[in-house]
Amino acid sequence: MKLLITGSQGLVGTSIVPMLQRDFEITAIDIEEWDILDRKTGIAVLSQYKPHVVLNLAAMTNVDGCEDRPAEAERLNGEGPGILAELCGERGIRLVHFSTDYVFDGDKKTPYTEDDAPNPKSVYGATKLSGEKRIFASLPSALVVRAQWIYGAGGESFISKVIRFAEQNGSARVVDDQRGAPTYAKDLALPLRRLIEGEKSGIYHVANSGWCTWYEFAKEIFRCKGMDVPVTPISSATLNSKAARPACSVFDCSKLRNHTGVIMRTWQEALKDYLAGNE
Numbered sequence: 001m002k003l004l005i006t007g008s009q010g011l012v013g014t015s016i017v018p019m020l021q022r023d024f025e026i027t028a029i030d031i032e033e034w035d036i037l038d039r040k041t042g043i044a045v046l047s048q049y050k051p052h053v054v055l056n057l058a059a060m061t062n063v064d065g066c067e068d069r070p071a072e073a074e075r076l077n078g079e080g081p082g083i084l085a086e087l088c089g090e091r092g093i094r095l096v097h098f099s100t101d102y103v104f105d106g107d108k109k110t111p112y113t114e115d116d117a118p119n120p121k122s123v124y125g126a127t128k129l130s131g132e133k134r135i136f137a138s139l140p141s142a143l144v145v146r147a148q149w150i151y152g153a154g155g156e157s158f159i160s161k162v163i164r165f166a167e168q169n170g171s172a173r174v175v176d177d178q179r180g181a182p183t184y185a186k187d188l189a190l191p192l193r194r195l196i197e198g199e200k201s202g203i204y205h206v207a208n209s210g211w212c213t214w215y216e217f218a219k220e221i222f223r224c225k226g227m228d229v230p231v232t233p234i235s236s237a238t239l240n241s242k243a244a245r246p247a248c249s250v251f252d253c254s255k256l257r258n259h260t261g262v263i264m265r266t267w268q269e270a271l272k273d274y275l276a277g278n279e
Helices: 011-020 039-049 063-068 070-091 123-138 158-169 185-197 214-225 254-260 267-276
Strands: 002-006 025-028 053-056 094-100 143-147 172-175 202-205 231-234
Touching (some): 011 025, 011 185, 053 070, 053 185, 063 070, 063 123, 070 094, 094 123, 143 185, 172 214, 214 231, 214 267
Parallel strands (some): 002 025, 002 053, 094 143, 143 202
């Protein structure tokens, strides 16, 4: 099966492409070769490679930056996926698109299912939701995978930032009022493969199992690294971030388990493997 991946040089792409190459014929491209807002180039790329499936990882992911540049965020996160859906629909190509937990407001006290109503609090979340809506309006058979708190070797993440900060300052201050599931990018490869091979459509939540706060995540990172770092819990309000974050965006991944048989390992197991450099 031919799989074309857009936005392949980001954190998720660089983590999952080597794993998906074991099962698919992969064409990995990035914005230099195809800006997904460019229909003409899109037509040429799809005509050249003739993929069976397009996996879209292209997005504007700077959450606070989206607040500063909402029009750009809507173009990249909303309009771009909509154009992709139209191009794929016209050619009978299946589309898989990555979305986020930021489509939710985080006010729910139990894990979010795919049937829960989105209510984004940030421009980033609103534009990612716009992308979902545009996709399904043009291509109802599309697959949207929502992931959260992603980290990996392919780019900057909370882990790299908090370790660097601790090394420079000897301590860390981390928010303790946001809850989610840290998710190792490599762990997204198996569920993606199962969903694609099973020709699934609609929305699926994918994340490592369990949950924690960013403060608890930081504590576990330092524990696994053997770093003696004092960590102080702080409130989100202390940071004065431009974009509001969901207070609790933990996913219910039972739909993934029931439809594919994939049971995501705990975030603690995944973190340990990542820090140890294991596959």
